[in-house]
Amino acid sequence: MNVxxxxxxxxxxxxxxxPLEDRSASRLLVLDKHTGEIKHRHFRDVLSYLRKGDCLVINDTKVIPARLFGVKEGTEAKIEILLLKRRxxxxxxTLVKPGKKAKVGTVISFGDGLLKGTVIDVVEEGNRLIQFSYEGIFEEILDRLGQMPLPPYITHQLKDKNRxxxxxxxxxxSAAAPTAGLHFTKELLEEIVAMGVTIAHVTLHVGLGTFRPVKVDEIESHHMHSEFYIxxxxxxKKVNEAKKNGGRIVCVGTTSxxxxxxxxxxxxxLKAGSGWTEIFIYPGYRFKILDCLITxxxxxxxxxxxxxxALAGRDHVLHAYEEAIKERYRFFSFGDAMFLTDLHHEEES
Structure with missing residues (x-):
């Protein structure tokens, strides 16, 4: 299969x-994964497409303000780093820019020495292992010094970190948000629970590998970065109960x-536990547990x-994307959403 x-x-x-002022005001394209039929709705209409007995799976990871700006000790050269994976x-x-200034042994100072990092190794694709030293609590220092690592296609500065x-x-x-979840408000989640839908939490810390372009022609040769889940x-148990009782497993986002x-x-x-996953799902994959997807x-x-x-078929998906472009939907992290489901089933229920 070619890229x-x-x-x-x-x-x-x-x-x-x-981001929109009201999270749940984004638009929702509902796509029947079997027939390719499309409906245009608003995100809060998701209530019409969920059913009592379903289980909504959400990823409760939290993005850390992982982008840090510092200077190289000795030369004061500016260096930007992005925290990728905690060891x-x-x-x-970390990802370091410019990399050529970050040889092993380089010491980088952040926030006038509040935080210091020493480059101790170079790993795959030129990433650096950095050992940090500081007084106090790392997360609090990061909160003071770090910026949200917004994807490169977002050029505006974010006014409110929580968005x-x-x-x-x-x-x-996480180094990036599980963005399908950005559309939910606390009120909407309460309404979903009141309908009789179970909400199950999983955690997958999103790495930047998610956004890594596929650089090979044959997609089967692409290798995914590993990400940690719990x-x-x-x-x-919630997921397995719902499945056993005939409910659908509706994942919020590709990370869930x-x-x-x-x-x-x-x-x-579904087995409880934690570990690293490098799963790469593309057409031909047989889903073991997921029934529907919000993304x-x-x-x-x-x-x-x-x-x-892989879930709805390439032709259906590309046609839905064509429709979304024609209807001027908003794309990517702060954009609109899509619900891949089973429409004729909804109408009957």
């Missing part, structure tokens, strides 16, 4: 630069989808478009 099979032409002005003993895997967090963000560790016993698919048995039982509109030729195509 060009997932290309579509996206007008630049449809890339959302700012042990205050060591992080790049879901309302249920809890466990710190599923508690109680939450796995990758988490449950990584941790499920071939028979469709945003993704970049052309991205692994995320491939994942969505």
């Amino acid at each position: 060009r099979d997932f290309y579509f032409d996206l007008p630049q002005e449809l890339i959302a630069q700012d 042990e003993n205050d060591i992080w895997e 790049y967090q879901t309302v249920y963000a809890k466990h710190e560790g 599923i508690e016993e109680e939450e796995a 989808c990758r988490t449950v698919e990584s941790a499920s048995t071939e028979e469709g039982i 945003n509109f993704h970049l052309p030729e991205s692994t995320l478009v491939m994942l969505v195509s």
Whole structure:
């Protein structure tokens, strides 16, 4: 399967630069994953497409203000780093710009020495391992000095840090937000629970590998970066109960989808536990546990478009994207949403 099979032409002005004032006011394109039928709605209409007995799976990871600006000790050269993965003993895997100034042994000072980082190794793709030293609590220092690591296609400065967090963000560790969750408000989640839908929490710390372009022609040769996930016993039980009783498993976002698919048995039982996943879902993949997906509109030729195509078929998905472009939907992280479901089933119920 060729990467060009997932290309579509996206007008630049449809890339959302700012979040909406009201999270749930974004638009919702509802796509029947079997027939390709499309309906245009607003996000809060998601209530019409969920059913009593369903289980909504959300990723409660929290984005850390992972972008830091510092200076190289000795030369005062400006250096920007992005925290990617926490290792042990205050060591992080990071992306450093400009990389050539960050040789092993380089010391970088942030916030007039409030935080210092020493480059201790170079890892794959030129990323650096940096060991940090500081007084106090790392998270608090990061909160003071760090900026939200917005994706490169967002050029506006974010006024409110919390708008790049879901309302249920809890466990710190992501370099990017699980953006499908940005549409939910606390009120909407309460209404969903009142309908008889169970909400299960999983945690997957999103790495930047999610956005990494596919650089190979044949997508089967693409290698995903590993990301860390945790599923508690109680939450796995909610998913398995819903499945057993005939409810649907509705994942909010590709990150929740990758988490449950990584941790499920071939028979469709979700296992509690934690680990690293490198799962790459593209057409031909057989879903073990997920039934429906709520997701945003993704970049052309991205692994995320491939994942969505695995669920609803490439032709249906690309046609839906064409419709979304025609209807001027907003794309990417702060954009509108899509619900891949089973429409004729909804009408009957």
